[in-house]
Amino acid sequence: MSKLAIHPCRSLCAWQETRAEIDGLPVLACRGCGSQWIRSEGWTPIDHTGRIPDCVRAELVKRS
Numbered sequence: 001m002s003k004l005a006i007h008p009c010r011s012l013c014a015w016q017e018t019r020a021e022i023d024g025l026p027v028l029a030c031r032g033c034g035s036q037w038i039r040s041e042g043w044t045p046i047d048h049t050g051r052i053p054d055c056v057r058a059e060l061v062k063r064s
């Protein structure tokens, strides 16, 4: 039996703002798995807690 702990991304995900921009949109990034997101993407990032982070919400309301 392996004693290695395996942490799925979901248990680490924590989204935050970055200084990067793509197509004029601010890029948010996940500290846990390294995913990146801008609001024109069709999906919505969530934190490991299962809630949508405030920085993501702030972008979602700007979607037209």
Ligand SMILES: [Zn+2]
Pocket: 009, 010, 012, 013, 014, 030, 031, 032, 033, 034, 035
């Ligand atoms: Zn992640």
